[in-house]
Amino acid sequence: RKEVEQDPGPFNVPEGATVAFNCTYSNSASQSFFWYRQDCRKEPKLLMSVYSSGNEDGRFTAQLNRASQYISLLIRDSKLSDSATYLCVANNNNDMRFGAGTRLTVKP
Amino acid sequence: DVKVTQSSRYLVKRTGEKVFLECVQDMDHENMFWYRQDPGLGLRLIYFSYDVKMKEKGDIPEGYSVSREKKERFSLILESASTNQTSMYLCASSDRGGFGPTDTQYFGPGTRLTVL
Numbered sequence: 489r490k491e492v493e494q495d496p497g498p499f500n501v502p503e504g505a506t507v508a509f510n511c512t513y514s515n516s517a518s519q520s521f522f523w524y525r526q527d528c529r530k531e532p533k534l535l536m537s538v539y540s541s542g543n544e545d546g547r548f549t550a551q552l553n554r555a556s557q558y559i560s561l562l563i564r565d566s567k568l569s570d571s572a573t574y575l576c577v578a579n580n581n582n583d584m585r586f587g588a589g590t591r592l593t594v595k596p
Numbered sequence: 597d598v599k600v601t602q603s604s605r606y607l608v609k610r611t612g613e614k615v616f617l618e619c620v621q622d623m624d625h626e627n628m629f630w631y632r633q634d635p636g637l638g639l640r641l642i643y644f645s646y647d648v649k650m651k652e653k654g655d656i657p658e659g660y661s662v663s664r665e666k667k668e669r670f671s672l673i674l675e676s677a678s679t680n681q682t683s684m685y686l687c688a689s690s691d692r693g694g695f696g697p698t699d700t701q702y703f704g705p706g707t708r709l710t711v712l
Contacts, residue, residue, distance in 0.1 A: 522700055531703040582627055588638035
């Protein structure tokens with residue numbers, strides 16, 4: 489079983505749609521969590537950290553449920569430029585475990 | 597901005613060749629990492645280092661070695677390249693810590709290695 493699991497998608501949504509990605513992690517000792525974005529043939533780049541209380545950055549909202557070991561990312565009002573692969577990450581003292589990613593395509 | 601650079605974006609080598617992948621970061625980060633990324637498998641940790649001359653095996657160290665002679669530079673070595681080492685190789689760095697929501701890793705642009 490993978491340590492971090494994500495639905496690989498692909499998610500194909502129209503512009504303006506709201507889309508949600510889910511992720512589960514198996515290591516209950518994980519201390520911090522992140523969402524990365526990776527464009528085709530590029531490196532992963534940090535999108536946002538995930539805080540216990542949930543946090544929002546513009547159109548993006550991240551939630552963490554430690555009891556269920558579950559992380560989510562919500563994207564509102566999708567833009568064409570949101571098309572990418574989104575990687576979920578669980579970190580335990582610099583041991584970062586990456587999900588395989590969820591691919592999103594936003595269409596006009 | 598954190599800058600992590602890798603020596604090559606694309607590399608083609610032959611089976612049995614010794615391959616060096618170089619990574620340099622300019623943010624005085626203590627921690628450096630080497631991953632490989634393959635479709636459907638995500639990122640897998642090969643080796644990491646928390647300090648100069650220090651190295652630790654990750655999940656898939658077989659067939660690889662590393663060198664960290666200077667804080668800013670972390671090299672990945674394929675002693676005898678094989679076709680199953682064809683992959684995207686990503687270097688990352690992070691500051692000392694590793695617990696909190698700001699202790700994240702910053703990646704280089706990646707090296708796409710093909711072994712023929």
